[in-house]
Amino acid sequence: MRIPAALREQGIEDARCWSIPMTTRFRGITVRDGVVLRGPEGWAEFSPFWDYDPAESAAWLRCALADATAPRxxxxxxxxxxxxxxPVVPPALAHRLARVGGARTAKVKVADVASSLPEDLERLEAVRDALGPDARIRVDANARWDRDESISAIPQLDRAAGGLEYVEQPVASLEDLVAVRRAVDVPIAADELVRRAEDPLRVARAGAADVLVMKVQPLGGVARCLELAAEADLPVVVSSALESSVGLSAGLAFAAALPELTHACGLATGVLLTGDLVAAPLRADGGTIPVERPRPEPELLESHGAPRELTARWEQRLEACAQLL
Ligand SMILES: O=C(O)CCC(=O)C1=CC=C[C@@H](O)[C@@H]1C(=O)O
Ligand SMILES: [Mg+2]
Structure with missing residues (x-):
């Protein structure tokens, strides 16, 4: 695919567009797609979701550019x-997925348009049953509740799960997050208020969350994430943006460089893709993933190569973001 001049000047030598179907619908997505870029340090991933505009997606490109051109x-x-x-799946499948990779912590999606509260409760019961009493269970509502819904749902979810580690982003606004945090006993994590906010540290400064979820692409890269985490001075959960192993490995690099890491990270999402760009994909085994930087396989870049029309859309997107760097 075409490489914008601004990226070539900064050392990007190759760019490939890919598209891989998901195993289950997640975040309303059934196919994940993106670009991988090669620079002097290796391959890096640029894969903003399609609901991110060029201004927001520029942070994802800064991440990829830094990861391809500067040492980790x-x-x-x-x-x-x-x-x-x-994901939002029936209890039997949730039970099975909870055991893949041997993790002792599970994050369960709730409050989805495709799921009722009783279904969320059943999913949580199934996950607790799968993992046993010592495992940690967290839920992610992706800001879909209002204050009152959160205050009513969270204690019910906490009971069904046999104890929750935390609730991720129950509501959208900072003010509502503060109110919910005051009203419930379960700790609160912020995600969208970090990754989609103009000021990712506002939530930490306001004391509105107990945990920060941080994703390297939307926050502009590993080095910037380390700076933000140091300033926030809150426990960090490094999470993926549903990347291929090329992007997951940047998340692992951030998690590996954090002075303190107290919570399990959301980087075991490779299993949600039906394929990958590398020969040995980064997958959990015994509940951990090794800190590695696997390189894409030429045959896999070829076989997962995006169709021409999609590649053209990514070329436009890359160009628009490169102009904003
Ligand atoms: O945190 C995890 O366990 C996996 C990553 C994950 O849940 C997400 C990745 C990308 C987009 C999001 O909708 C979603 C999230 O909200 O945290
Ligand atoms: Mg989240």
Missing amino acids: PAPLRGSIEVNATI
Whole structure:
């Protein structure tokens, strides 16, 4: 595919567009697509979701550009503990997915348009049953509740799960998050208020969350995430943006370089894709993923290569974002 001049000037030598079907619908998506870029440090991923406009997507490109052209920080650990990620699926499938990869923490999606509260409760019961009493279970509502819905749903979810580690982004606004956090006993994590906010640290400064979920692409890259985490001074959960192993490995690099890592990270999402760009995909085993930087396989870049029309859309997107760098 065509490489914007601004990226060539900064050392990008190759760019490939890919598209891989998901195993289950997640975030309303059934196919994941994106671009991988090659620079002097290796391959890096640029894969903003399609609902991110060019201004927001520019942060994803800054991440890819830095990861392809500048060395990653020194790792402080060789493997990262991860959580199983459970989409909105029936209880029997949730039970099965919770055990894939041997994680001792699961994150369960709730409050989805495709799911009622009773169904969310059943999904949580199934996950607890699968993992046993010592596992940690967190839920992610993706800002779909209002204040009152949160305050009513969270204690019910907490009971069904046999105890929740935290609730991720129950409501959209900072003000509502503060109110919910005051009203419930379960700790609160912020995600959208970090990754889609003009000021990702506002939530930390306001004391509105107990945990920050951080994703390297939307936040502009590994180095910037390390700066933000140091300033936020809150426990960080590094999570994926449903990347291929090329992008997941940047998340692992961030998690590996954090001075303190107290929670399992949401980087075991490779299993939600039906294929990958590397020969040995980054997958959880015994609940951890090794901190590695696998390189894409030429045959896999070929076989997962995006159709021409999709590639043209990504070329336009890359160009628009490159102009905003
Ligand atoms: O945190 C995890 O366990 C996996 C990543 C994950 O849940 C997400 C990745 C990308 C987009 C999001 O809708 C979703 C999230 O909201 O955290
Ligand atoms: Mg989230």
